Amino acid sequence: MSTKDSIASGYYKEPVPHIAHDSPFASMMERFRFAAEILDLDEGVFKYLSSPEKVVMVSIPVTMDDGRIEVFEGYRVIHNSILGPSKGGIRYSEDVTIDEVKALAAWMTWKCAVVNVPFGGAKGGVRVNPKNLSQAELERLTRRYTANMLDVFGPDRDIPAPDMNTNEQVMAWIMDTYSMKQKKTENAVVTGKPIILGGSKGRKEATGRGVVTCTLAALGKLRISPSNTTVVVQGFGNVGSVSAQLMYEQGAEVIAISDISGGYYNKNGIDIEEAIRYSQTHGNSLEGFDGAEPISNQDLLELECDVLIPAAKEDQINKENASRIKAKIIAEGANGPVTANADKLLEENGIMVIPDILANAGGVTVSYFEWVQDRHGYFWTEERVNRRLNRMMRESFDNLFMVSEKYSITLRQAAYVYAIDRVATTLKLRGIYA
Secondary structure (H helix, E strand, O other), rough: OOOOHHHHHHHHHHOOOOOOOOHHHHHHHHHHHHHHHHHHHOOOHHHHHHOOOEEEEEEEEEEEEEEEEEEEEEEEEEEEEEOOOEEEEEEEEOOOHHHHHHEEEEEHHHHHHHHHOOOOOEEEEEEHHHHHHHHHHHHHHHHHHHHHHHOOOOOOEEEEEEOOOOHHHHHHHHHHHHHHHHOOOOOHOOOOHHHHHOOOOOOOHHHHHHHHHHHHHHHHHHOOOHHOOOOEEOOOHHHHHHHHHHHHHOOOOEEEEEOOOOEEOOOEEEEEEHHHHHHHHHOOOOOOOOOEEEOOOHHHHHOOEEEEEOOOOOOOOOOOOHOEEEEEEEOOOOOOHHHHHHHHHHOOOEEEEEEEEHHHHHHHHHHHHHHHHHHHHHOHHHHHHHHHHHHHHHHHHHHHHHHHHHOOOOOHHHOOOOOOOHHHHHHHHOOOOO
16 A cells, blocks of 8 residues: 555544644654655555664762662663764753654654764663752763663663763763773774763864754755855854854854843844853853843744744744744754744745754764774874865755656655655665564
């Protein structure tokens, strides 16, 4: 039975069990179904790619500084490993859910496939507010979580990386715990480590740099010069601030930025170097920044501009505000900043969306570089890292642009078609082991 026949019979419209209708996983599945129809994907392959390979949930007992025991819940989801070892970040947040982790793991599968990196997709998380933990408690939590995942993690199996509220220090603890159990140093078991432990130069800036590489490619397609471009950036963390700075260096006029303290707008352009200095000297916050006027987050998203870079959280552009977005290009620095039900509205308004699984794939691309360097024991200069990153991101953008023109579909749809076709083709060639 073909995919189109299956859709007609309702097979592909069946909801995924235990998944909320408006969840991130449901949004991903809606886009996945569209690509399956375009590709006339076999039912069995659809089933295979719809479900995670492995879902691990663990209890993490931690002895707190005052002697009491607290128990936290941890997750690791391996969505797919057909292209190679699974790859994905670990986030620490009291809002972490298994549904969210499943969605992010699937996104990692497609993201790696889009940029032709030989990794599968995974994601992990611990339900905890790390701000409530001391450094010693955080270390004990991380090491126990790692100990519970020893049969999951591995440089040839599953390779974690930093994500929300985790950093290179957390990766160092994971690497050390895993290495102690293996009785040898295994620095390739994680990426995003300190450089002295085998981390890669250029890794911190990689996601923002990838966003800008794709943005410049999109501006070229629209024949807009970077020096004549106005930019709005939502989120001023690592991805947002790097994206803003690199666009600023290209001559673009960044007219609005934001962080958790609110939005800041200057129609004549913001001095991004000054904003970064201010944030760094004020506890990584823009609160009180006088180089721009305060503006609400909602109004910031709806400003007239050439490029909008949502680099904060999920679901920021949705069916409620999508019709009021006035950007020519949206480059998704965050994961899932545009909901599935907003895609059509943006398309109708002629807005080019560079999807997250391409736009923010610079991080996983340089993570791949880090893994390669660790395996070879030979490390590259930052210039070489950036040059190879720019080349791979530009090639990936061009690949998706060709697919979008071939099928007369959006870049997001093209990304899913390209990624799913690559994974499905690999699956067919490898076969199912029985």
